[in-house]
Amino acid sequence: xxxxxxxxxxxxxxxxxxxxxxxxxxxxxxxxxxxxxxxxxxxxxxxxxxxxxxxxxxxxxxxxxxxxxxxxxxxxxxxxxxxxxxxxxxxxxxxxxxxxxxxxxxxxxxxxxxxxxxxxxxxxxxxxxxxxxxxxxxxxxxxxxxxxxxxxxxxxxxxxxxxxxxxxxxxxxxxxxxxxxxxxxxxxxxxxxxxxxxxxxxxxxxxxxxxxxxxxxxxxxxxxxxxxxxxxxxxxxxxxxxxxxxxxxxxxxxxxxxxxxxxxxxxxxxxxxxxxxxxxxxxxxxxxxxxxxxxxxxxxxxxxxxxxxxxxxxxxxxxxxx
Numbered sequence: 001x002x003x004x005x006x007x008x009x010x011x012x013x014x015x016x017x018x019x020x021x022x023x024x025x026x027x028x029x030x031x032x033x034x035x036x037x038x039x040x041x042x043x044x045x046x047x048x049x050x051x052x053x054x055x056x057x058x059x060x061x062x063x064x065x066x067x068x069x070x071x072x073x074x075x076x077x078x079x080x081x082x083x084x085x086x087x088x089x090x091x092x093x094x095x096x097x098x099x100x101x102x103x104x105x106x107x108x109x110x111x112x113x114x115x116x117x118x119x120x121x122x123x124x125x126x127x128x129x130x131x132x133x134x135x136x137x138x139x140x141x142x143x144x145x146x147x148x149x150x151x152x153x154x155x156x157x158x159x160x161x162x163x164x165x166x167x168x169x170x171x172x173x174x175x176x177x178x179x180x181x182x183x184x185x186x187x188x189x190x191x192x193x194x195x196x197x198x199x200x201x202x203x204x205x206x207x208x209x210x211x212x213x214x215x216x217x218x219x220x221x222x223x224x225x226x227x228x229x230x231x232x233x234x235x236x237x238x239x240x241x242x243x244x245x246x247x248x249x250x251x252x253x254x255x256x257x258x259x260x261x262x263x264x265x266x267x268x269x270x271x272x273x274x275x276x277x278x279x280x281x282x283x284x285x286x287x288x289x290x291x292x293x294x295x296x297x298x299x300x301x302x303x304x305x306x307x308x309x310x311x312x313x314x315x316x317x318x319x320x321x322x
Contacts, residue, residue: 002065004029004156004187005050010059012045019045021211022059027204032178032188034202036195036297038305041208043191044084047160050189051081064156080154082146084161090134094125094144097133101151112151119147123177139170146177157181159190163197175200195297205297209305222300229292230299231256231273232264236286244285251276257302266299267292 005027012020020042027033035043048054050063052072061068064078088097095116102112120129123143128136133144142162149157159178163171171194178201182188192198198205199219207215207222215222231252235244238261245258248265252272256265270292280287 002029003027004031004064005033005189006060006062007046007050008060010046010049010061011057012042012049012054013057018057018211020049023208023211023213025206025213027187027189029187030182030185031203032182032190032201034198034205035189035191035208036193036198036205036301037208039193040210042211043208044160046208047081047158047189047191051079051158052076077152078155080149080152080157082142082149082157082159082162084164088133088141088144088148091132093130093132094136095120095129097144098148098151101148105152107151115151119150123147137170138165139167139173142166142170142174143177146174150181154186156187156189159188159192161191161193163192163194171197195301199297207301207304215300215304219297222297223294225300225303229267229270229294230264230296231267231276231292232262232290233276233280233287234289235261235263236288237261240285243283244280244287247279247283247285248276251279261288 003026005025007023007025010020010023010025011018023042023046025033025046035046037043045054049056050061050068052068052075055069063075066075066078068075088094089100092100098116098119099109099112102115103109107115120126123146125140125143125147128140133141136144146159146162163174166174175197178188178190188201190198190201202219204218205216205222206213215225217225231248233244233248235241241258241261241263245256245263248263249255252265252267254265256263273290273292277287277290
């Protein structure tokens with residue numbers, strides 16, 4: 001199978017800081033690659049280089065067989081890009097936005113209108129086609145933004161955290177659109193911090209941290225690396241979560257992750273569950289939910305990076321956005 005994206009030793013430095021430091025990637029044609037990592041890991045910087053918006057400091061990148069530096073104009077003819085935030089003109093209607101992009105891409109007016117109407121139909125936006133984009137809901141704006149990236153019928157699509165800010169229903173609608181695009185032969189590189197999103201869509205996953213690739217494989221392969229099971233519980237009163245976590249640590253021998261009223265920790269012995277429940281009950285801590293589950297991508301992420309993705313801007317982010 002041919003590779004739609006090939007990257008070797010890709011580097012991007014901002015002063016003395018390397019936001020991307022020797023990244024290698026391969027994305028076969030027609031597949032979805034999920035690029036995961038905490039904020040500041042280098043995901044967006046990789047996408048900007050592949051989309052020709054940012055020049056690499058070193059290394060090689062080919063998109064559709066074209067060099068992103070020497071053949072940047074040709075690369076832009078075959079790609080689409082949807083960033084973290086909607087990039088449509090809020091004052092224009094949905095239809096006007098799509099026609100404008102078609103005209104900028106060199107389509108004749110008649111073809112630009114026809115393409116806009118087809119995309120509005122495909123993305124369930126016909127009823128809102130004559131309304132200004134500023135009146136759209138978050139989910140509608142993201143659908144319009146994705147439609148805008150498809151006006152030129154790209155072979156390769158970059159989705160940089162496309163479901164940021166969407167509610168669960170709108171997010172799943174977006175997932176279905178991505179599945180349809182892949183079924184039609186489009187190659188997709190998806191960056192996301194929603195691990196469920198990568199699990200649902202990606203044929204393969206690459207995990208970045210501090211500009212380096214630290215793991216890659218299918219979701220199943222990455223989960224197998226973590227192995228074991230995770231004990232999870234939800235306390236009835238959030239103010240008791242820290243105390244509950246400390247008591248769980250005393251029983252299982254590992255300090256758990258506490259997130260609001262939820263507590264999770266890897267365990268090797270399922271028989272510990274009754275002991276945990278008895279201990280919490282004796283301490284007057286009410287448990288709303290308790291159980292075991294197999295490893296998730298969240299467990300993989302935490303195991304590999306040691307954190308859940310604390311917010312940190314990538315070096316040069318402000319300069320790139322200017």
